[in-house]
Amino acid sequence: MxxxxxxxxxxxxxxxxxxxxxxxxxxxxxxxxxxxxxxxxxxxxxxxxxxxxxxxxxxxxxxxxxxxxxxxxxxxxxxxxxxxxxxxxxxxxxxxxxxxxxxxxxxxxxxxxxxxxxxxxxxxxxxxxxxxxxxxxxxxxxxxxxxxxxxxxxxxxxxxxxxxxxxxxxDTGRAEDGLALSSRNGYLSAEERAEAPRLYRHLAAIRDRLLAGEQDYASLEAAARQDLEAHGWRVDYVEVRQADTLEIAHAGEKRLVVLAAARLGKTRLIDNVEVLR
Amino acid sequence: MxxxxxxxxxxxxxxxxxxxxxxxxxxxxxxxxxxxxxxxxxxxxxxxxxxxxxxxxxxxxxxxxxxxxxxxxxxxxxxxxxxxxxxxxxxxxxxxxxxxxxxxxxxxxxxxxxxxxxxxxxxxxxxxxxxxxxxxxxxxxxxxxxxxxxxxxxxxxxxxxxxxxxxxxxDTGRAEDGLALSSRNGYLSAEERAEAPRLYRHLAAIRDRLLAGEQDYASLEAAARQDLEAHGWRVDYVEVRQADTLEIAHAGEKRLVVLAAARLGKTRLIDNVEVLR
CATH class of the missing domain: 3.40.50.620 (HUPs)
Structure with a gap:
């Protein structure tokens, strides 16, 4: 090389x-x-x-x-x-x-x-x-x-x-517990590292609800935000968007992506999952 | 082809x-x-x-x-x-x-x-x-x-x-009377076409004064503008600038360019001459 x-x-x-x-x-x-x-x-x-x-x-x-x-x-x-x-x-x-x-x-x-x-x-x-x-x-x-x-x-x-x-x-590489691989994971304390997979769990849960036919994106977003904040995160955003354009998604959209950014202590983590039907 | x-x-x-x-x-x-x-x-x-x-x-x-x-x-x-x-x-x-x-x-x-x-x-x-x-x-x-x-x-x-x-x-191509070749010359009436070379004559005159040691750029610019306006031009700018950066030129600068843009009737003409010592 x-x-x-x-x-x-x-x-x-x-x-x-x-x-x-x-x-x-x-x-x-x-x-x-x-x-x-x-x-x-x-x-x-x-x-x-x-x-x-x-x-x-x-x-x-x-x-x-x-x-x-x-x-x-x-x-x-x-x-x-x-x-x-x-x-x-x-x-x-x-x-x-x-x-x-x-x-x-x-x-x-x-x-x-x-x-x-x-x-x-x-x-x-x-x-x-x-x-x-x-x-x-x-x-x-x-x-x-x-x-x-x-x-x-x-x-x-x-x-x-x-x-x-x-x-x-x-595709995103993930640890066994689901946390997306990122250089910034190295900033996390042991306690924060244990908490970190909650972000992906919420994205995966929203994906499952969307695949089950849920169309009220705002409620899904709010529930995830609320639970993250209850566990000490400061949430920048949790949003369901159009996968191809990243524009605001309207009910019935077939190609979606759920994106989130949130802070644990001093570390800002981001993640997303696609929902393509 | x-x-x-x-x-x-x-x-x-x-x-x-x-x-x-x-x-x-x-x-x-x-x-x-x-x-x-x-x-x-x-x-x-x-x-x-x-x-x-x-x-x-x-x-x-x-x-x-x-x-x-x-x-x-x-x-x-x-x-x-x-x-x-x-x-x-x-x-x-x-x-x-x-x-x-x-x-x-x-x-x-x-x-x-x-x-x-x-x-x-x-x-x-x-x-x-x-x-x-x-x-x-x-x-x-x-x-x-x-x-x-x-x-x-x-x-x-x-x-x-x-x-x-x-x-x-x-280098700029020019007609025999000095007018810089431009597609927009085609917009000029016969009368305007006869007047048009005045722009280049001023730039060439400023070049000669600069080469002779003149350092009062503002006076050179103002005199050219005044004469053009007296002959029916609307002048956007006549400016002496640094040739390499196009930044404002200060007295004593060795590499200069004199640039002008002015309108004859509906036609906007631009031209310039370098003064490199």
């Missing part, structure tokens, strides 16, 4: 690489990331994984500084997973003027769901993914469904800006 | 084309465009020219509907100039939802100079050029210096978003 830090060197490698699959990450890799890598390997001649904690997508007061950097462990996992190139960009080369002057501006969905609690987050995601796509020039790129709104924004961006990349969604 | 209208067909052609140069245009081609094509041919194996009148970069009350569409004449000129592919996109394929959801948002320079008089114009330019780059995937692209602020925005965008395209600036 080559480790490449320079944009020019990465582009030179790209020119002779055949069909390339790309997995952008912020490092601190877990089984969820490795599932993306496995999917990527099955679909292309070569796999590029990037590790870059992108300052642009963190807001004031968020965990940019605390975000875990575990390069040596990540690098070993990627080598074992058969990755061809690990792109570990130098921040000063990606953001030479520190600020980013040109941004990819997503439509209103960037201000809903997680966007309502993380202003500017999806602009930062759309912009850095565009920069990484322009540098790596992959044929396809794998993204996890765990970050469902991010996946939606990227799919819509690729389509709307005609970016020559196929976006491949990959 | 192939004429291609579909994005998928254009991309299929691109995959076997070698080094590709790209000249994006809005059609109604004149010698200025053909100079871009000539430069493109010298630098690549294949040349793609696009013709697309981009609704996104026209404001309310601007000349989107009136903008001259002369496809047959344009096509003949490009064939004679040895162009390999004429990309003439279908508007509904480029903007399938009519509105553009994701936009490339330029920094504050988009609101200065021409941007102060054409709100949203440079966002529309940056976005459509990004879409065309993503579709054509050229190795290099040629832009005229006549649209100096546009050239600046595109160079800065390519750099800031890491777009894998070399931007090649090409």
């Amino acid at each position: 080559e480790v490449i830090r320079n944009i020019a060197e990465l582009r030179a490698w790209r020119r002779q690489a055949g069909k390339v699959a790309f997995v952008p990450t912020m490092g601190n890799l877990h089984e969820g990331h490795l599932a993306l890598v496995k999917e990527a390997r099955q679909r292309a001649d070569k796999v590029v994984v990037s590790i870059f904690v992108n300052r642009l997508q963190f807001g004031q007061g968020e965990d940019f500084d605390a975000y875990p950097r575990t390069f040596d462990a990540d690098s070993a996992k990627l080598r074992d997973a058969g990755v061809d190139v690990l792109f570990f960009p130098i921040e000063q080369e990606l953001y030479p003027r520190i600020r980013q002057d040109f941004n990819v501006e997503p439509p209103h969905i960037q201000n809903e769901l997680c966007g309502a609690f993380r202003p500017g987050h999806f602009r930062g995601v759309a912009t850095v993914v565009t920069k990484l796509f322009n540098i790596v020039q992959p044929d396809l790129a794998c993204f996890g469904k765990k970050d469902y709104q991010q996946l939606h924004v990227i799919k819509a961006m690729v389509d709307d800006l005609n970016q020559p990349v196929e976006v491949v969604p990959v | 192939e004429v291609i209208r579909n994005i998928a067909e254009l991309r299929a052609w691109r995959r076997q084309a070698g080094k590709v140069a790209f000249v994006p245009t809005m059609g109604n081609l004149h010698e200025g465009h053909l100079a871009l094509v000539k430069e493109a041919r010298q630098r690549a194996d294949k040349v793609v020219v696009s013709i697309f009148v981009n609704r996104l970069q026209f404001g309310q009350g601007e000349d989107f509907d009136a903008y001259p569409r002369t496809f047959d004449a344009d096509s003949a000129k490009l064939r004679d100039a040895g162009v390999d592919v004429l990309f003439f996109p279908i508007e509904q394929e480029l903007y399938p939802r009519i509105r553009q959801d994701f936009n490339v948002e330029p920094p504050h320079i988009q609101n200065e100079l021409c941007g102060a008089f054409r709100p949203g114009h440079f966002r529309g330019v940056a976005t459509v050029v990004t879409k065309l780059f993503n579709i054509v995937q050229p190795d290099l692209a040629c832009f005229g210096k006549k649209d100096y602020q546009q050239l600046h925005v595109i160079k800065a965008m390519v750099d800031d978003l890491n777009q894998p395209v070399e931007v090649v600036p090409v």
